[in-house]
Amino acid sequence: KQEVTQIPAALSVPEGENLVLNCSFTDSAIYNLQWFRQDPGKGLTSLLLIQSSQREQTSGRLNASLDKSSGRSTLYIAASQPGDSATYLCAVRGSGGSNYKLTFGKGTLLTVNP
């Protein structure tokens, strides 16, 4: 059974800092990994999608890496801004028969202080 862990559970940083959020998963047989952002009381916004054959994806100040063999992904946020404050969720999609299923971590609550 796939399990996804995100560390840290919460992170508070001053504006302008670069930061890394970590995600680990127990079953390396994944189809892809997706990072989401969730603002309080809102739905999920997809940030980056990494296919199992890829090592990283970049979008603006965000960079996500994937090391499938070790079951790890990181989300790097450069030059953080107060608007980046949100909960960041990592989710993995299984391969084969579990391809339809996304398994989520519990998220990292990020606060960027002005």
Place this chain on the structure above:
Amino acid sequence: DTAVSQTPKYLVTQMGNDKSIKCEQNLGHDTMYWYKQDSKKFLKIMFSYNNKELIINETVPNRFSPKSPDKAHLNLHINSLELGDSAVYFCASRYDGEQYFGPGTRLTVT
């Protein structure tokens, strides 16, 4: 031009009632989902439909019954609501591995 929409956004009801949450996606996706986010913010899959057929049915009480009248809709009906059903319910659709979420329905059972 909302991609995945849910109604209602908020639902407050008493224990024992039956309620429905509707979901529609205008993305042309084949696969749709229902997720539950509990008070600790943990998101867990409940159901998945592909082309109106049930694909995933996690360990969910049979008081919860999804219905997909067509590919663009996946509704969730809940019978005999209990206090523990209070949560935020998210609908989602999927294409080519990427998942798109609705805004969520906050259900409060009193």
